[in-house]
Amino acid sequence: MSEIREESKNFIEVIIDEDIAAGKHGGRIHTRFPPEPNGYLHIGHATAICLNFSIAKKYGGKTNLRFDDTNPVTEDTEYVDAIKKDVQWLGFQWEGSELYASDYFDTLYGYAVTLINKGLAYVDDSTADEIAEQKGTPTQPGKESPYRNRSIEENLRLFEGMKAGEFEDGAKVLRAKVDMTSPNMHMRDPVIYRIKRAHHHRTGDQWCIYPMYDFAHGQSDSIEGITHSLCSLEFRHHRPLYNWFIEHLEIFPSRQIEFARRNVSYMITSKRKLMKLVQEGLVRSWDDPRMPTISGMRRRGYPAAAIRNFCDRVGMAKRDNVIEVELLEACVREELNATTDRMMAVLDPIKLVITNYPDGKTEQLIAINNPALENPTTREIPFSKSLYIERADFMEDAPKKFFRLSQGRNVRLKYAYIIHCDGVLKDENGEIVEVQCSYYENSRSGSDESGIKAKGTLHWVSAEHAIDGQVNVYERLFTDPEPTGHEDKDFIEFYNQDSLKINKNAKLEPALAQVAAKTAFQFMRLGYFYSDDEHTPSAPIFNKTVGLKGAWKPKKK
RNA sequence: UGACCCAUGGUGUAAUGGUAACACAAAGGUUUUUGGUACCUUCGUUCAAGGUUCGAGUCCUUGUGGGUCAACCA
Numbered sequence: 001m002s003e004i005r006e007e008s009k010n011f012i013e014v015i016i017d018e019d020i021a022a023g024k025h026g027g028r029i030h031t032r033f034p035p036e037p038n039g040y041l042h043i044g045h046a047t048a049i050c051l052n053f054s055i056a057k058k059y060g061g062k063t064n065l066r067f068d069d070t071n072p073v074t075e076d077t078e079y080v081d082a083i084k085k086d087v088q089w090l091g092f093q094w095e096g097s098e099l100y101a102s103d104y105f106d107t108l109y110g111y112a113v114t115l116i117n118k119g120l121a122y123v124d125d126s127t128a129d130e131i132a133e134q135k136g137t138p139t140q141p142g143k144e145s146p147y148r149n150r151s152i153e154e155n156l157r158l159f160e161g162m163k164a165g166e167f168e169d170g171a172k173v174l175r176a177k178v179d180m181t182s183p184n185m186h187m188r189d190p191v192i193y194r195i196k197r198a199h200h201h202r203t204g205d206q207w208c209i210y211p212m213y214d215f216a217h218g219q220s221d222s223i224e225g226i227t228h229s230l231c232s233l234e235f236r237h238h239r240p241l242y243n244w245f246i247e248h249l250e251i252f253p254s255r256q257i258e259f260a261r262r263n264v265s266y267m268i269t270s271k272r273k274l275m276k277l278v279q280e281g282l283v284r285s286w287d288d289p290r291m292p293t294i295s296g297m298r299r300r301g302y303p304a305a306a307i308r309n310f311c312d313r314v315g316m317a318k319r320d321n322v323i324e325v326e327l328l329e330a331c332v333r334e335e336l337n338a339t340t341d342r343m344m345a346v347l348d349p350i351k352l353v354i355t356n357y358p359d360g361k362t363e364q365l366i367a368i369n370n371p372a373l374e375n376p377t378t379r380e381i382p383f384s385k386s387l388y389i390e391r392a393d394f395m396e397d398a399p400k401k402f403f404r405l406s407q408g409r410n411v412r413l414k415y416a417y418i419i420h421c422d423g424v425l426k427d428e429n430g431e432i433v434e435v436q437c438s439y440y441e442n443s444r445s446g447s448d449e450s451g452i453k454a455k456g457t458l459h460w461v462s463a464e465h466a467i468d469g470q471v472n473v474y475e476r477l478f479t480d481p482e483p484t485g486h487e488d489k490d491f492i493e494f495y496n497q498d499s500l501k502i503n504k505n506a507k508l509e510p511a512l513a514q515v516a517a518k519t520a521f522q523f524m525r526l527g528y529f530y531s532d533d534e535h536t537p538s539a540p541i542f543n544k545t546v547g548l549k550g551a552w553k554p555k556k557k
Numbered sequence: 558u559g560a561c562c563c564a565u566g567g568u569g570u571a572a573u574g575g576u577a578a579c580a581c582a583a584a585g586g587u588u589u590u591u592g593g594u595a596c597c598u599u600c601g602u603u604c605a606a607g608g609u610u611c612g613a614g615u616c617c618u619u620g621u622g623g624g625u626c627a628a629c630c631a
Contacts, residue, residue, distance in 0.1 A: 008571045008579090036631050071630060128629055137627055139559040173629055183560040185627050194629035213631050236562060237626050260563085260624095313580060315570035317563090320624060324568045327581045337594065372594070403592065412590050445590065457590050525591045552592045 010316040012051075012257055016059060016228060019255070029061030030227045033087065033094070034101075034217065036068045037079035037201070039271040041086045043292045043307075043328075047262040050311035052230055053092040064224055065094035069102045070216045072200035080201070086294040091304045101216045102202045104223055108211045109163065111219055111249050112174055112193060116155045120248055121192065122148055123158035124175045131173070134180065135188050142180035142188040162195055165208045169195050176215075178244060186241050190214055218242040221254035229254050232261040233318065262314060263322045265481035267292035273484065273491055282495055283477070287533075289543045290477045290499050300474065301520050301530025301545030302328075306335040322482060329546050336520055336528040336545065341369040344381065344414070344459045344509045345523040345542075347471050349388035351434045351463065352405075354419060357385040362462070365415045365445070381509055383416050386463040388507045390525075393458050394435050396424070401552065403456035405435065412454040414524060418443040459524040466507040469540030471529065473501040506542075513537055520545065 009017070020027045031052040035045065056063040065087060069075050084098060115121035124147045126134065136142035150158070162172055174193035182188055192215035197208045218241075221229045229242075236258045246253050261269075268274065269292065277283045277291070286293055289300035297307065310331040314323055344367075364380040389405070398406035405411050405421050412418050417439040425434040443450035477499050483491035515521075517535040522528050527547035535541045 010570085034631090038631085068631065074630075131629080132627075135627055137559090140627095142627090170629060185560090188627085191629055196629075210629095212629075217631080233562070234625060235631095237560085258562085262569090265568085313569080315580095317570065319563050321569065324582065327569070330581055333593090342591075342593095371591090401592095414590065416590095418590095448590090454590080456592075459591075522591085522593085525593075527593095548591075548593050550592060 011318065012055060012228070012230065012259065012316060013058075015257060016055070019227070020059075025225075025227050028225075028227060029056055029059040030064070030095075030225055031056045031061065031230060032064040032066050032221065032224065032226050034066045034068045034220075035083050036071070036074075037076060037083060038071075038074040039079060039275070040286045041083055041294045042269050042271075042274065043264055043267055043294070043297070044261050044269040045086075046090060046294055046297075046307055047311050047314070048230070048232075049087055049090055049092060050308055051259070051316060053094075054308075054311070055228075055230075061227075062095040063092070064096075064099055064226070066099040066101065066220060066224065068213070068217060068220075069100055069201065070210050070213065072196065072198040072210065075201055077201045082295070086298075089298055089304055090294065091308060099220075099224065100202060101211075101220045102200060104216070104220055105203060105207060105211070107223060108216060108219055109209075111245075111251075112159065112211075112215070113156065114249060115176065115192075116152060116159060116174075118248060119152060120177050121174055122150050122155050122177055123162065123172050124148075124189075124191075125172055128170065131175075131191065135185060136180070138183075138185060141182075144180050145175070145189065148175075148177065148189070159193075162193065162209050163207075165197075167195055169197055169208075171195060174209075176241075176244075178241070184237055184240055186214070186237050187244070190241060214238060214241050215245065218245055218254065218256070219249070219251065221256075222246060222249075222252040225252055226254045229256045231256060231258055233258045258318070259316055260318050260321060262311075263320075264292070264328060265322050265325045266476045266478050266483075267325065268478070268484055268491060270484065276492070277477075277495075280492075282492075289472070290474050292477075299530075299533060300543055301336075301528060302332050303335045303339070303520070306331040309335065324481075325476075332546050333528070333549070336522065338372050339370070340520045340522045340528060342367070342371070342522045342524050343512055344461055345469075345471065345512065345526065345529070346388045346390050346459070346461050346466075346507045347473070347503045347523075347526065348391040349461075349505065349507045350391040350394060350432065352387045352389045352394075352419075352437060352460070353434055354385050354387070354417075354437050354439045355422070356438045359385060361385065362465075363416075367415050379511055381415060381511070382462045382465040383413075384462045384464055387413075387460045388463055388466060389435070389458055389460050394421075394424075394432070396432075403552070404458060405437075405456075410452060410454045412443075412445075412457040413460050414457050415445050416460070417441070417445075418448075418450060418452050418454045459526075461507045461509050463507075465510050467510060467513045467540065469506050469508045469512065469542065471503040471506040471542045471544065472532070473503065473544045475499050475501075508540060512540060515540075522548075 033052045053063045173191045175189045178187045180188045287295035287299045363383045367381045369377045393404040419437040419439045424432045440450045478494040480494040483494040519531045528545040529542040532541040
C-alpha cells in the first residue's frame with residue numbers, strides 16, 4: 001500500500017505528456033465523448049467513455065458530452081436521454097451541460113462559405129452514383145467532377161440556394177476541393193454538405209442541408225477547444241482530412257488520436273445486430289441482462305465500479321483485440337465480493353427433513369452478512385425440522401470427490417448443525433421427493449462439541465419460513481467467443497438457446513422479503529444476484545449477475 | 558494487388574537500446590463452517606530472416622500474418 005510504483009503509460013498518455021512538455025495549449029487537456037443518438041450504448045462505448053473521462057481526470061482536464069447529431073433521419077431524443085443516463089451511471093459527469101453538433105450548424109455553414117471563398121469547396125450536381133464513379137478505387141486514382149471548377153460566385157449562389165431549399169433532396173452536394181488522385185479515398189473531394197429534408201430532433205425543420213461527419217466532427221472539436229480527440233482506429237484515414245479542414249479554416253487545432261476499440265469475447269457490439277436480437281425476440285429488450293449494453297449490464301447487476309476497473313486493467317493500444325469476458329467477470333466478482341451481503345437462497349429446492357429434530361421447534365441462528373468487511377454485521381436465520389436444500393447438493397451413489405449429501409454421509413448445514421443422511425423418499429416415478437437426515441445436537445455452529453468432521457457445507461432455508469421468489473439465471477448469449485467472426489456463418493447461428501433459465505419456485509430466506517429493487521447480494525455457494533427493476537417484496541425477482549469461481553463440477557451423465 | 562495501421566504467454570496490457578513485468582485464464586498446493594475469499598507455486602528465448610550495436614522486444618531492411626479505406630452513415 002505504501003509502495004509508490006511508477007505506473008506505466010499507454011501510448012495516448014505518452015502523446016499527451018509530449019504535448020504538455022511542448023507547451024501545447026498551456027498544458028490544458030480537454031477530451032470529449034461523441035455518441036450519435038441513434039442507439040443504445042454498449043460495452044464498447046463503455047470503454048471509450050472510461051478512456052475519455054479517465055484520461056482527462058488524470059491530467060486535471062475536462063470532458064464534454066457531445067451528441068454527433070448530423071443525420072436527422074436516424075437520430076432521436078429518446079437515445080439522448082438513455083445515453084446521458086448511461087454515462088452518469090458509469091460514474092462520469094461531463095463538463096457543463098451536454099452539447100450537440102447541431103448547436104454549431106450556423107457556424108458550420110459559415111465554415112463552408114469560408115471554404116468556398118477560398119476556392120476550396122464547390123457545389124456538385126453529379127448524382128451519388130456519378131460521385132462514387134469519380135472517386136475511383138483504392139488502387140486507381142479518381143477523376144475530377146465536371147462541376148469542380150465553377151466560379152466562387154456561382155458556388156456561393158448555389159450553396160445559398162441549397163440552404164434556401166431551391167433544390168430537391170440529393171440534387172446537389174457541396175464538396176471539398178482536395179485531391180482526386182490522393183491514395184487516401186477520403187481526400188478525393190469528400191462530400192461535406194447534403195440536402196436532406198428531414199425533421200431534426202433539435203433543429204426541427206430549420207435546415208434542409210446537413211453537414212457530413214467529416215465536416216462536423218473535427219470542427220465541433222475545434223469549436224469546443226478539444227485538445228485530444230480520441231477515436232477508434234477506423235478513423236485513421238480521416239485524420240488527414242480532419243487536419244486539412246483545421247488548416248484551411250484556420251481554427252483551433254484539435255488533435256485526433258486513434259485507438260483500437262475493445263472487443264469482448266461472447267459479446268457483440270454492432271448496433272444493427274443488437275437491434276436484430278431485440279426485434280426477433282431473442283432477448284426481451286435492450287436492457288435484457290444478457291445484452292452487452294450498458295443498460296443490460298446494469299440490470300444484470302454489474303457494478304459501474306467493476307466496469308471502470310475493467311477498462312483500467314485492460315489498457316489501451318492499437319492492435320486488434322478480443323478480451324476474454326472472464327476478465328470482466330473477475331472485476332465484477334472482485335467488487336461484489338467486497339460489497340455484498342451473503343444470503344441463503346435455494347434455486348432448485350428439494351425437501352430435507354431432520355427426523356430427530358423436535359416438531360414445531362424454531363431456532364434463530366446467527367449469520368454473518370459480509371465476512372469481507374472488517375467489522376461485519378449479523379442477522380438471524382430461522383432453522384427448523386423441515387428445510388430445503390439445492391437438488392444438486394444431494395446425489396445417490398455419489399463419487400468420492402462429492403463433498404455434499406449422500407446416503408450415509410455427513411455434511412454441515414451452514415451456521416447450523418452437522419447432519420447425517422439416512423435415506424430418501426421417492427415418488428412412484430422414482431423421483432426423490434425428500435431427503436431424510438438426523439442431526440447431531442451438539443454440533444451446532446459456534447458450540448460444536450461433537451468432534452464430528454464434515455467435508456462439505458451446504459446452504460439451506462427453513463421450509464416453513466422461506467419465501468417464494470423468481471430467480472433468473474443467465475448464461476452466455478452466444479455459444480461462440482466471436483459470434484461475428486465467422487465469414488460463413490451468421491451470428492444468430494451461435495445464439496445460445498439456454499441463455500436464460502427462470503427458476504420460478506426458488507426458496508429464499510426471510511430476510512430477502514424486505515429488500516429493495518436494484519440491490520446486490522451473494523447467494524451463498526451460488527453466485528452474485530441482483531434484484532430486478534421489477535422486483536417487489538411481494539413478488540421477488542433476482543437476476544444472476546455472475547457465479548462464484550467454483551472448481552468441482554458434477555459429471556454430466 | 559495501392560495506401561495506411563498493427564504483431565510480446567491461452568487472453569489483455571508493460572518494459573530511457575541494458576535481467577521480459579502485471580492482471581485474467583489454466584494447472585497444482587496451503588488456509589477455510591461458501592468447492593467462495595485470502596495466500597503460494599507452475600506456465601513466453603517477444604511472427605520470421607537479415608542488418609546496426611559491447612548489447613535489440615525496442616532502431617533499419619525484407620518477408621509473413623492480421624486489420625482498415627471506395628455511404629449524399631457516424
